[in-house]
Amino acid sequence: MFDANLSLAVLAVLLFMIIVSAIRILREYERGVIFMLGRFWKVKGPGLIIVIPGVQQMVRIDLRVVTMDVAPQDVISRDNVSVRVSAVIYFRVMEAERAVIQVEDYFEATSQLAQTTLRAVLGKHELDEMLSERERLNLSVQKILDSQTDAWGIKVSNVEIKHIDLNETMVRAIARQAEAERERRAKVIHAEGEKQAAQALMEAAAMLSREPAAMQLRYLQTLTQVAGDKSSTLVFPVPVDLMQAIMSKVNHSDNSD
Numbered sequence: 001m002f003d004a005n006l007s008l009a010v011l012a013v014l015l016f017m018i019i020v021s022a023i024r025i026l027r028e029y030e031r032g033v034i035f036m037l038g039r040f041w042k043v044k045g046p047g048l049i050i051v052i053p054g055v056q057q058m059v060r061i062d063l064r065v066v067t068m069d070v071a072p073q074d075v076i077s078r079d080n081v082s083v084r085v086s087a088v089i090y091f092r093v094m095e096a097e098r099a100v101i102q103v104e105d106y107f108e109a110t111s112q113l114a115q116t117t118l119r120a121v122l123g124k125h126e127l128d129e130m131l132s133e134r135e136r137l138n139l140s141v142q143k144i145l146d147s148q149t150d151a152w153g154i155k156v157s158n159v160e161i162k163h164i165d166l167n168e169t170m171v172r173a174i175a176r177q178a179e180a181e182r183e184r185r186a187k188v189i190h191a192e193g194e195k196q197a198a199q200a201l202m203e204a205a206a207m208l209s210r211e212p213a214a215m216q217l218r219y220l221q222t223l224t225q226v227a228g229d230k231s232s233t234l235v236f237p238v239p240v241d242l243m244q245a246i247m248s249k250v251n252h253s254d255n256s257d
Contacts, residue, residue, distance in 0.1 A: 063096070068088065077125060079126040083127065083130065085165075110154060
């Protein structure tokens with residue numbers, strides 16, 4: 001009788017342990033990929049699920065967005081400039097069974113693919129494009145990664161290039177180029193101003209030449225300005241046409257006499 005009770009107690013304990021080991025609790029953002037005798041059966045979760053020990057196996061998958069830092073990569077641009085580029089990618093598992101069945105380690109696979117894609121895409125562009133068109137390059141890398149990870153059930157939602165590091169020589173060269181560009185723009189602006197001023201003077205001269213009275217008024221205005229200066233000696237410019245008019249009157253008086 002005692003042996004029978006002991007056997008029942010042992011069986012009850014074993015049954016309880018089997019039931020406890022069969023229970024799995026998955027959070028809202030988790031899924032369990034269930035294999036039965038080595039073959040894919042179904043995806044379960046979230047909540048309480050039962051996995052039969054010895055018959056079924058479960059692989060737990062996190063469906064939250066993963067932030068992955070891409071290790072700094074040495075890239076040679078299309079114009080043969082060596083730079084070191086780092087980036088960050090954001091992705092998540094969309095289909096848990098494919099992330100388990102189609103690839104051994106989807107996290108490591110995505111990381112390696114991101115590194116090679118980053119080098120390949122940036123190597124097709126010049127340094128100026130890397131520095132000024134990051135948004136377009138981010139989108140190009142994201143589209144390529146997303147298309148290649150789709151077979152693994154992975155969705156790459158965003159890619160951001162964080163740093164583009166240049167050596168000291170290239171930094172000085174870019175600084176000299178920027179300084180030269182600023183000087184060029186200053187000279188162009190100055191030349192444009194001179195051109196506009198010359199055009200205005202030509203138009204003013206043409207207008208005054210058509211109206212002799214306006215020329216005389218301008219002459220009188222100039223004399224007024226000169227007289228207002230506190231200088232000991234004043235030099236009055238006399239227009240040629242005024243001198244010709246005076247000489248003409250003098251000659252006419254001489255002839256009359």
